[in-house]
Amino acid sequence: MPAIDDLVLFTQIIEHGSFSKVAELNNITKSVVSKRISKLETSLGLQLIYRTTRKLTLTEPGEVLYHRAKSISNIAQTAFDSVTGYSEALSGKIRMSVPSISGELVLANAVSTFCQKHPGLTVDMSLNNHFVDLVADNYDLVIRTGYLEDSSLIARHIFNSRWVICASPTYFEQHGIPETPKALNSHNCLGYNPQSSGPFEWQFIRQNKIYTHKVSGNFSSDNAAALKKAALAGNGIAYLPTCLVYDELQQGKLIEVLAAHAGKVVGIYAVYPYTRKPAKRIQALIEHIRESYMEIKEQF
CATH class of the missing domain: 3.40.190.10 (Periplasmic binding protein-like II)
Structure with missing residues (x-):
């Protein structure tokens, strides 16, 4: 079975259109990139990329594999991003709004524990059952139940x-x-x-x-x-x-x-404004909240 990291490397090559750029991105040599793609092709028994001096072109099976493999790459990146910064000192302020049920039962303890772990961080948590405008009301993070309709926001599913x-x-x-x-x-x-x-x-x-x-x-x-x-x-x-x-x-x-x-x-979601990558303190808090729910999942 092909290695997952080789599939990720394959998607990067297609997205960047260059072995050299991908080698630089991953801090490896171009020859290593070429060898790993050759290894992937050998393990599948298929040619995935037509290589010329001017450009790279996907073969038909390469096209199919790319569209499947890029989701793996995105999932892997999301997983890496969710724990980025855990070993680093977090600082700053997070303003968040949560439903009263979640705030009283789970999040008050979870968020205060998070603040204890990160002394340089402060969290202002508002308990509100009414819909809040995340951007207009200047919230960094909102915990919501139900479905997300606003496409300008990002929602991460926490629990059902x-x-x-x-x-x-x-x-x-x-x-x-x-x-x-x-x-x-x-x-x-x-x-x-x-x-x-x-x-x-x-x-x-x-x-x-x-x-x-x-x-x-x-x-x-x-x-x-x-x-x-x-x-x-x-x-x-x-x-x-x-x-x-x-x-x-x-x-x-x-x-x-x-x-x-x-x-x-009812689905429980962590919602934040659409950005390419949210602040590390937001990522870390969302992961901490998810873990807090998972610890008492038998009650849900």
């Missing part, structure tokens, strides 16, 4: 958060346990206002497809922690992030229902 339907044992003793999503029609459901489809449009899964079912209730809020308190008080059924109610589920203070039907999964 699974949501659960739950209520207190007292509530179920008084009102019974719903066995199907339709059975929720006879229950008091607690609505989450930030949902784009509406607080009482709940997502379910059937035959691997997501659909919505409209429920109803006497209380809704833009704060998930408030809905959790209402559920704990026995006032209704809530649809909440697993991480928010994990401890209460383990302790039996809340009981999950309709686990096989619940279909709400």
Whole structure:
């Protein structure tokens, strides 16, 4: 099997159009570059590049390989960039905005720990459930849930958060346990206002497809922690992030229902302005946040 670094070298040659430029870029000799491409061609049993004194031209299999291999090159570069600067002292200020759920449960601890590791760095973290304009409001980094629509921004996927339907044992003793999503029609459901489809449009899964079912209730809020308190008080059924109610589920203070039907999964993204390469402190913080989520992934 060809070596990954030879595939990366191959894509660089096509992009720069020169063995010499690639040799200089990688701090190796032109002959080494030529030998490694010859080795790649030998291992594949194919000629990939027509070489003349004036230019390089891809063969048909070379064209196919290039379009496949350049994605490997981009992925490798992204991976290298994500850890660049970890061994260096980071300094400066990062202004970021995060949803209140993420800020209260995960990011407050993760970001403060990051600051402890890098004494020369300060982070100003705003908790805000409303959409913020990253550029106009002068944020360096925003943590968002859902999909990114603004093409002028870059989003890195951090994690997928699974949501659960739950209520207190007292509530179920008084009102019974719903066995199907339709059975929720006879229950008091607690609505989450930030949902784009509406607080009482709940997502379910059937035959691997997501659909919505409209429920109803006497209380809704833009704060998930408030809905959790209402559920704990026995006032209704809530649809909440697993991480928010994990401890209460383990302790039996809340009981999950309709686990096989619940279909709400929300992507968590780190978003920053479009630049060729973000500042090292931003890269390092994003990686630290991702690792923090991964450490408690069982709760999500």
